Amino acid sequence: MRHEQGPADQIHAFFKDKQQAMLSLLEDLVLIQSGSRNKAGLDRMAAAVAAAMPGSMHCQVLPFAEHGNMVSAKTRKAAEGARQLLLLGHMDTVFPEDTDFHFYREDEARAYGPGVIDMKGGLVCAIFALDALAQLGLLQDLPVCIFCNSDEEIGSPASWDMICREADNAFAAFVMECAGKNGEIVTGRKGRSGYRLIVHGRSGHAAQAGANKASAILELAHKTIALEALNDPPSVSLNVGVVKGGIGPNTVPGQAEALIDIRYLEEADDQRVKSEIDRIVQASAVPGTVCELQYHTGRPAMPQTPGNENLFSHVQSQAALLGQRVTHEFRNGVSDANVVASRGVPVLDGMGPVGDLDHSEREYMVKSSLVPRACLLALSIWHCCSVAMPASLEKQLT
Numbered sequence: 001m002r003h004e005q006g007p008a009d010q011i012h013a014f015f016k017d018k019q020q021a022m023l024s025l026l027e028d029l030v031l032i033q034s035g036s037r038n039k040a041g042l043d044r045m046a047a048a049v050a051a052a053m054p055g056s057m058h059c060q061v062l063p064f065a066e067h068g069n070m071v072s073a074k075t076r077k078a079a080e081g082a083r084q085l086l087l088l089g090h091m092d093t094v095f096p097e098d099t100d101f102h103f104y105r106e107d108e109a110r111a112y113g114p115g116v117i118d119m120k121g122g123l124v125c126a127i128f129a130l131d132a133l134a135q136l137g138l139l140q141d142l143p144v145c146i147f148c149n150s151d152e153e154i155g156s157p158a159s160w161d162m163i164c165r166e167a168d169n170a171f172a173a174f175v176m177e178c179a180g181k182n183g184e185i186v187t188g189r190k191g192r193s194g195y196r197l198i199v200h201g202r203s204g205h206a207a208q209a210g211a212n213k214a215s216a217i218l219e220l221a222h223k224t225i226a227l228e229a230l231n232d233p234p235s236v237s238l239n240v241g242v243v244k245g246g247i248g249p250n251t252v253p254g255q256a257e258a259l260i261d262i263r264y265l266e267e268a269d270d271q272r273v274k275s276e277i278d279r280i281v282q283a284s285a286v287p288g289t290v291c292e293l294q295y296h297t298g299r300p301a302m303p304q305t306p307g308n309e310n311l312f313s314h315v316q317s318q319a320a321l322l323g324q325r326v327t328h329e330f331r332n333g334v335s336d337a338n339v340v341a342s343r344g345v346p347v348l349d350g351m352g353p354v355g356d357l358d359h360s361e362r363e364y365m366v367k368s369s370l371v372p373r374a375c376l377l378a379l380s381i382w383h384c385c386s387v388a389m390p391a392s393l394e395k396q397l398t
């Protein structure tokens with residue numbers, strides 16, 4: 001009896017000789033400098049990503065005046081408004097335009113370069129997964145949207161609303177950040193809130209002030225100690241990471257400020273710590289000083305919901321068909337998966353290849369992970385859109 005080829009076999013066969021082509025696209029993308037503030041570079045990056053999308057997708061380069069352009073590509077069904085599977089990737093890196101870190105290099109096992117794993121390797125996986133489905137004739141009836149933004153590393157200020165809009169029309173989402181060291185997929189992430197604390201004091205000559213002075217730095221020192229005492233791991237981690245203030249040793253500092261980073265497990269933890277911070281901000285230890293607190297940046301928590309776990313079990317079942325074993329993990333850092341999660345949509349992150357040391361010049365990607373992750377993504381897209389059925393994924397949403 002002849003064994004009929006299912007999508008898993010077809011996808012596996014398609015990728016048999018694709019590693020070199022994938023690495024070559026990766027090299028092209030890594031060599032385009034695309035720091036979050038480098039609009040010209042990001043515009044080139046958006047053009048290159050759009051050009052690499054399957055021709056059958058409805059692809060648009062979305063122009064932005066102050067940020068890099070962004071890319072949205074949809075299959076016919078998604079373009080017509082069907083409930084969609086959303087793929088998310090970012091094209092920007094943390095490395096500024098004037099960095100010396102500007103090369104692409106490979107050795108036997110690894111590829112190196114700015115953004116190679118965060119997340120140009122993930123973009124390459126997504127592009128090739130869609131291309132595989134298109135060439136195998138499996139994509140045309142699937143409702144798939146891929147959105148690539150250019151401002152993730154600075155908090156997605158310009159793309160946030162667009163991500164929410166696409167997520168609101170999605171039954172599930174995959175985010176292309178790198179996998180864990182052993183290929184783990186991310187089912188949950190902590191949330192983050194960032195604040196700027198500004199202390200106003202009263203400046204004056206240091207020689208005349210004595211002990212009765214409204215020193216903004218002294219007040220900030222008291223506040224820093226009180227804020228750091230709010231640390232309560234694992235539910236809350238708080239870090240006063242930057243302090244500035246004063247103009248010289250002979251002057252009572254009239255102003256000082258601090259940047260505060262908070263990571264939390266659940267929204268209730270965020271609210272609790274915020275009310276504690278408000279209490280600390282209002283009470284002053286140094287008479288004559290006043291404080292103000294500004295919300296700076298952040299992303300909501302991505303809890304490990306039953307919806308995420310159900311989506312993971314679907315992906316895990318597809319991995320088994322490809323002879324892969326995958327597990328899932330909770331990650332401390334934030335990504336755009338947090339934004340999707342805040343819309344109540346089942347989402348998995350870490351769907352990209354394996355790598356590590358991102359945000360450093362030692363960033364690398366494991367070359368041998370590129371093809372297996374693209375296979376897994378392609379099969380998972382096909383399965384979630386056609387077999388698992390959007391409805392059964394949504395039913396698990398609680």
Ligand SMILES: [Zn+2]
Pocket residue numbers: 090118119152177335
């Ligand atoms: Zn990233």
